[in-house]
Amino acid sequence: MSYDIKDFLKKFFSSRLFVLAAVFIVFFGIILARIFTLQVVNGKSYQENFSLKIQMKQPINAARGNIYDKNGKLLAYNELAYSISINDSTTYSSTKEKNKAVNAELAEILTVLKNNGETLNNDFKIDRKKDGTYSFNVSGSSLNRFRADVFGKGSADDLEYDKETGIDEANATAEQIMEYLMGKDNFGISSKYDGDLAYRIVVVRYAMLGNRFARYKEVKIATDVSDKTVAYVNEHMDTLSGISVNEDMIRKYNYSEYFSSIIGYTGPISESEYTALHKKNKDYTQNDTVGKAGMEQHYETYLRGKNGEQKFYIDNVGRISEIISSTDSVAGDDLYLSIDADLQKAIYLALQNEIAAIVYSNIKSGEIPINDVYTALIGNSVINTEHFSKAKASDTEKSVLSVFKSRQKTTLGKIKQELTSSPEALNTMSDEVLDEFTYIISMLKDDQVLLKNEIDTSDSVYQKWKDQKISPKEYLNYCITQHWIDISQLNVDEKYADSTEVYDALCKYILKNIKTDTEFSKIIYQYMITRGEISPRQLCLILFDQGVLDYDDATVNKLKNGSLSPRDFLMKKIYNIEITPAQLALEPCTGSCVVTDEKTGEIRAMVSYPGYNSNKLANGVDSEYFASLQHDKSSPLLNYATQQKTAPGSTFKLVSATAGLAENVITTSDQIRCTGIYNDISNKPKCWIYPGSHGLDNVFEAIRDSCNVFFYTVGNRLAQKKTGSYNDANGIDLIQKYAHIYGLDQKTGLEISESKSSVATEYPVMAAIGQSDNNYTTVALSRYVTAVASGKKYNYQLMNKIVDADGKTVKKYKADYEDISDTLTSSQWDAIHSGMREVVSTMDRFQGFDIPVAGKTGTAQQTGHANHGLFVGYAPYDDPEITIAVRIANGYSSHNAATAARNVISYYYKETSMKDIKEMKAAGANGNTGNSVAD
Structure with a gap:
């Protein structure tokens, strides 16, 4: 035995196996020593170094500064609210498992949010239409960037044709992108989720995708949610992995409707905003909330404050493992505006009252047909036709x-017939069919199927279309041959389709879309009302059914039993302003007013009617509300005080008087005879008083009488001054010179969006009375009348101070100004001021009025529409403190604008209370509503 062992060992140690074993043993020993060194000897050091490599930081958002009026009334502030967020912190064994789990959780919470009436935060670049189709809500470079992000490319230049998916990435449609994202290789969204829920x-999944390399970051699903939603999430926290309730600061606005055009609103930062702001301030992140419009946007850097910072370690899957340090944020600065909130509100209501009075009076007189009121209820979405198909719809709805569906079927049949078998030229169509096809072409342009930028407007076929001499079928087929149609939007193979296939696809696209298009349906509804297929009584009852009006049993019963007519019912609601002019969107439905402190140049009120609820646009846009604003025919998103331009009417005559006096073509004592018609030029323009006349007038009397002939003469003399004979350009040069002195060819300096007014460029005779191509904003007219009253051309601003x-x-802040008082002598200024005082003194609107007011009216014509009514003035006459400019677009007469001005001045000087203004309603309807050019 001993020999055998000895012999085995001898053979083993002398064999190659021993050498191999020895090598393995040595290597194993080295590995053990290395592991001991790494984990025990140097373990702490390596752990620290590893942690340092994945140390991260995250901003702690600063509280946004408040906004106040001049008296310290709070207008914009922050409020604590709850938001629902999700983060991608859970680890899954496979993509399939992750998709199944995350989609199920999202389906649950999104269903809860919808049932509780919460608004989903949605910055996705694709919208889902009511018919279940998809469309892009961005275009150009933004759309290209979105496509690149979807397909994981560094830039749009890298997009290519993908053989595997069959998608041309650079031209991928919204439908293709949605199919791609919902596919098993991406979000894996099961077909068990209905279309809206899947969308x-x-x-949310796409928003989460942006945080895939920073899983500690949360995606905010919904903001300012109800206690009911908070309770649900808290109760189901164990099953809703990664979903949490967070305290959040949201932006709130007092006096929202009255100040929306000035203050604006906040919202999530866009890609372009981030790029611009981050260049100036590296603290900006892509999760920030910023000012989107108005003062919120202009003073963003002051309101924003300074973010704090939290530093922490994250693990290898991007989750926070340890908090290192935290630096507190610094709240933003507060803004104090020059605006008086109470005055702003009073003016808004006064404008609304006067506009309602005009509408009421004109319905009563028949100037506005009552059928226009009925159709307006549908046309401007006072009644929501989409509610008719809801489970809770009333019997009347x-x-x-039911009647609509029958009529819709007939209408779609006619449209199909026009597009395919029996086309007719536009000029032979009924008004109804013409309106329908006008909308269809507009829809195709909005959907970017008909490429309006590609259309050659000089093309002969296009000209025939504009002249209504060809049919829609002929026009659309021609658009296809000219490549004005984007074939990629249609369900055809671009490479092999001929023009017939493309046209068939286009027809299918049209018929499919108009069937579910709310705006197209409105056209059908409106003609049904006109034909009596829908009764006025039904419309009135639906106003109660949908909560547009507070339910009143007695009134409803009277409507049902016929003891109260729909006409009388609606007239009362319009009179009481329970239905507002803005809701009806008839002419007039808009107005604007600017009040300025004459002594300091500070704006005390700047009102645009109608306004909107900026609380619904802040903290993540309520997309449904925003869409309603965009479709609202009263255009509440437009600032009528700073962005709308119309002819000034006779308010411009103060410029002409200044030019005539300063250029010595008239003196304060010169008299010019008015015969009612001016015969010195070929078109022989008339005075507003024609066939009457004013006789002899000097400049003071001409301003008082608003005499056209006097100012035609001034314009003619200005055109002759330089050469002694009439020269159009020379006359315009002088008119432009004095308009410039008053600042009418410039913006006023406001911090918010403002259109530049336009001084006339031709026809000095007509320009001298405010016609030609003169076009001015209300705020420009305000600065102008302030300069007339004070001799100071102020640079306007809305800010008082920043704290x-x-x-x-x-x-x-203090308004700076240019002194223009030396433009005229004191006696010449007196003549203009005295004329303005006489204008007001002779007006019935100001009879018995205790405050002495000076002013000038203006009635500006607009072809095809009611005249615009304007008034500019100041008070008190003997020692001016405030100036005022009022415009009621399509307000029929300048006297209506003057009435609104009187009510504003009365409130300012405490002759009228806020309660009086509120109770006035449409009581101002007392004539002068005709479409007269009288001043």
Whole structure:
């Protein structure tokens, strides 16, 4: 035995196996020593070094500064609210498992959010239409960037044709992208989720995708959610992995409707905003909330404050493992505006009252047909036709829907016939069919199927279309041959389709889309009302059914039994402004007013009617509300004080008087005879008083009488001044010179969006009375009349002061000005001011009015529409303190604008209370509503 062992060992140690074993043993020993060194000897050091490599930081958002009026009334502030968020912190064994789990959780929470009436935060670049189709809500470079992000490319230049998916990435449609994202290789969204829910899951999953390399970051699903939603999440926290309730600061606005055009609103930062702001301030992140419009946007850097910072370690899958440090944020600065909030509100209501009075009076007189009121209820979405098909629809709504479906079927049949078998030229169509095809072409342009930028407007066939001499079929077929149609939007193979196939696909696209298009349906509804297929009584009852009006049993019963006519019912609601002019969107439905402190040049009120609820646009846009604003025919998103331009009417005659006096073509004592017609130029324009006349007028009397012939003569003399004979360009040069002195050819300096007014460029005789191509904003007219009253051309601004979080004034604002008082002598200024005083003294609107007011009216014509009514003035006449400019677009007469001005001035001087303004309603309807050009 001993020999055998000895012999075995001898053979083993002398064999190659021993050498191999020895090598393995040595290597194993080295590995053990290395592991000991790494984990025990140097373990702590390596752990620290590893942690340092994945140390991260995240901003702690600063509280946004408040906004106040001049008296310290709070207008914009932050409020604590709850938001629902999700993060991608859970680890899964496979993509399939992750998709199944995450989609199920999202389906659950998104269903809860919808049932509880919460709004989904949605910055996705694709919208889902009511018919279940998809469309892009961005275009150009933004759309290209979105496509690149979807397909994981560094830039749009890298997009290519993918043989595996069959998608041309650079031209991928919204439908293709949705199919791609919902596919098993991406979000894996099961067909068990209905179309709307699947879409909303994609919205959240795509937002989460942006955080795939920073899983500690949360995606906010919904903001300012109800206690009911918070309770649900808290109760189901164990099953809703990664979903949490967070405290959040949201932006809130007092006096929202009255200040929306000034203050604006906040919202999630866009890609372009981030790029611009990050260049100036590296603290900006792509998750920030920023000012989107108005003062919120202009003073973003002051309001924003300074973010704090939290530093932490994250693990290898991007989750926070340890908090290192935290630096507190510094609140933003507070803004104090020059605006008086109470005055702003009073003016808004006064404008609404006067506009309602005009509408009421014109319905009563027949100037506005009552049928226009009925159709407006549908046309401007006072009544929501989509509610007719809801489970909770009333019997009246269901009855109207039944009739509509029958009529819709007939209408779609006619449209199909026009597109295919029996086309007719536009000029032979009925008004109804013409309106329908006008909308269809507009829809194709909006959907970017008909490429309006590609259309050659000089093309002979296009000209025939504009002249209504060809049919839609002929026009659309021609558009296809000219490549004005984007074939990629249609369900055809671009490479092999001929023009007939493309046209067939286009027809199918049109018929499919108009069937579910709310705006197209409105056209059908409106003609049904006109034909009596839907009764006015049904419409009035639906106003109660949908909560547009507070339910009133007695009134409803009277409507049902016929003891109260729909006409009388609606007239009362319009009179009481329970249905507003903005809701009806008839002419007039808009107005604007600017009041300025004459002594300091500070704006005390700047009102645009109608406004909107900025609380619904802040903190993530309520997309349904925003869409309603965009379709609203009263255009509440437009600032009528700063962005709308119309002819100034006779308010411009003060410029002409200034030019005539300064250039010595008239003196204060010169008299010019008005015979009612001006015979010195070929078109022989008339005075507004024709066939009457004003006789002999000097400049003071001409301003009082607003005599056109006097100012035609001034314009003619200005055109002759330089050479002694009439020269159009020379006359315009002088008119432009004095318009410039008053600042009418410039923006006023406001911090918010403002259109530049336009001074006339031709026809000095007509320009002298405010016609030609003169076009001015209300705020420009305000600065102009302030300059007339004070001799100072102010640079306007809305800011009073900026105060930091500690109450220290950071910046104080004072309006600077240019002294223009030496443009005229004191006696010449007196003549203009006296004429303005006489304008007001002779107006019935100001009879018995205790405050002495000076002003000038203006009635500006607009072809095919009611005249615009304007008034500019100041008070008190003997020692001006405020100036005022009022415009009621399509307000029929300048006297209506003057009435609104009187009510504003009365409130300012406490002759009228806020209660009086509120109770006034449409009581101002007392004549002068005809479409007269009298001033």
